[in-house]
Amino acid sequence: MFRFEIKATCGSARTGVLATSHGEVHTPAFVAVGTLASVKGVTPRHLKEVGTQIIIANTYHLHLQPGEDLVEGAGGLHRFMGWDGPLMTDSGGFQIFSHGAGKEHGVGKIASIFPEEPDRGGHLRKKPGKSLVTVDEDGVDFISYLDGSRHRFTPENVIEIQAKLGTDIILPLDECTSPLHGREYTISAMERTHRWAVRALEAFSKYGKPHQSLLGIVQGGAFEDLRKESAEFVSQQGFSGFAIGGSLGKSKRDMHNVLDWTVPNLPQQKPRHLLGIGEVEDIFEAVKRGVDTFDCVSPTRMARTGTLLSYGHPRHRLHILNSRFRRDYSPVEPDCPCYTCRNFTRAYLRHLFSAREPTAIVLATIHNLSFMERLMEQIRLSIARGNLEQLMKRWGFDSLHNGT
């Protein structure tokens, strides 16, 4: 089951409901990142409580550990990780990128921000700059960052792996180009990704579970004509919805351009996911341009280092280790209904981070995820009421909206 219904629009922004076999997702929605079958530091019960609607895990990481067969043996990823709500998996395309060309170029999704490996930089023992990946027409060879073992992904086996995982929304294998790749390479990677998309759909018709849906991924780097071409091509296949992947350019402005070139060329009635983006400002800019869902490690990763999301602070962030919170006996956010804000003070959280107590991560992650859900709820309401612009202004993003 996969149904997407738009309830209201506000300019290009829309609010609606995405129905999966494991429940509904009210959009625009933040997708919590549970790369390795766990949202780091919290339990599914915490997630339900803060209002998390959907989690994204990672095919590449789960293939390496614990392996899709073990997860299938557990009854699928939902049962394995104890999450009965909607669940999606990224294909591993971005990991090809970050261990391959991204590593060669030393860049990430947006050239200036290098995405670390999820908490396991120490495990990556290869010489920096050496690609662990070889792409050919049929698929991609890569070396496990865990133990150096060799693996191969093809458009077909990536679908088979995700069929075993049993996640509700799955993604095809794609090749992510780096912001530093030239036009020529970006074209050839995009065209290969398109051929892989067709093969993925074919494989999905064979291996996909009845409850699963496959999204198409739009590539094309930061080139206007390529993004349009890719959006049009992917739109014409039989995908249930779309994900915007790959290089988003060298600046936030480039990212906005990529969205402007891509989204209008996707069918109105199908959902649009933006891969790996989820800072507050970026969410507003993407929602405004018609994106429905986002996933990003940022809220949970920031939580683990004591950066707490809090409305009204610079960039809506509060660095709890700052000494001015030493005797601050107020909650992180006074009006936040999360367990952390209802029971603990900034002074206590600062103490826990300062003393490196593991509970710090639990409490901070609960709050940051609660913050994201409350933000998304405000965004959904503002679209329904037709005042998204005012909400953005209230959050301090009016100049950005007009200017960049």
Added chain:
Amino acid sequence: MFRFEIKATCGSARTGVLATSHGEVHTPAFVAVGTLASVKGVTPRHLKEVGTQIIIANTYHLHLQPGEDLVEGAGGLHRFMGWDGPLMTDSGGFQIFSHGAGKEHGVGKIASIFPEEPDRGGHLRKKPGKSLVTVDEDGVDFISYLDGSRHRFTPENVIEIQAKLGTDIILPLDECTSPLHGREYTISAMERTHRWAVRALEAFSKYGKPHQSLLGIVQGGAFEDLRKESAEFVSQQGFSGFAIGGSLGKSKRDMHNVLDWTVPNLPQQKPRHLLGIGEVEDIFEAVKRGVDTFDCVSPTRMARTGTLLSYGHPRHRLHILNSRFRRDYSPVEPDCPCYTCRNFTRAYLRHLFSAREPTAIVLATIHNLSFMERLMEQIRLSIARGNLEQLMKRWGFDSLHNGT
């Protein structure tokens, strides 16, 4: 308020209720360790759910960070850490020991087991073997393991600090001798501890909060006459109950002897706490000898390295990283009602530990604490029913009971 009522006995073992201003503790009880105002990896809500009745924090650690004034400003330790149940604090005597003579001798409470500092070995940058502590008649000077700053504890200020923390059950400053200390030093330390006990009671009458109770600490190392002397001396002061501290000898057998020499010389009607002991076997042996409460880092510390308590496994422990749990889709303990066992499999926990996911610690700690509560509940019931011996036999401790 502090009331202790014995409900039933079985040999020297007893079961009863310890009533504090923050609630009742059914004894024998396991006291969860929350050294730095947090039980590592879990929240007070998790603790309530598994049935934790009482937590012990540490005066020494909280004095160094965040400081008792900051905790007092928060409204006391209960409010600071969000725990409204009974709360006790150890005085810091053991820390004098482990940073002082224990460090010189390279030994802990029982000579063969060196108690690590709580998760912060890396912070202890002093040359191993060099004592950070100087004891004199009036008190003790020590250097912070955090920043090298100088501090002084006296019997009086340790009471003042705990008055600020506002914990329900507090302990006087004592000097813990090492199992390798000779008789002569053990005598002089014990006698000083006795003089400090008198001063602590005096200070308590001045600074203690109405809801607080002060326990006396029995010292005397592994010497029969000294333990008796100490128990008798401490019994004659005005303490609300007693704690058995210091060196428990060089083996489990020595520990049993220390209890045999100590407990019968304490008043029947007052509660007895055994400091820093809490492995399953030790709990049975201590309960059998009339101990009412225990605290120990072992269940929570083991949880953090993937050692899960599970009835019937060797030593009732299961090392989740063992490859035989790779595809074990059963819970850690099939009959355990904890959140972890109700929702997750051994295979999943093994995956989380293997992938170093922080949620591993949360789930493992919940289970180990639940295990301890269920064990204590069984012990309480067996005492009430007069069949503690049978329970010990069922847990595989009959030979130990008869032999060592």
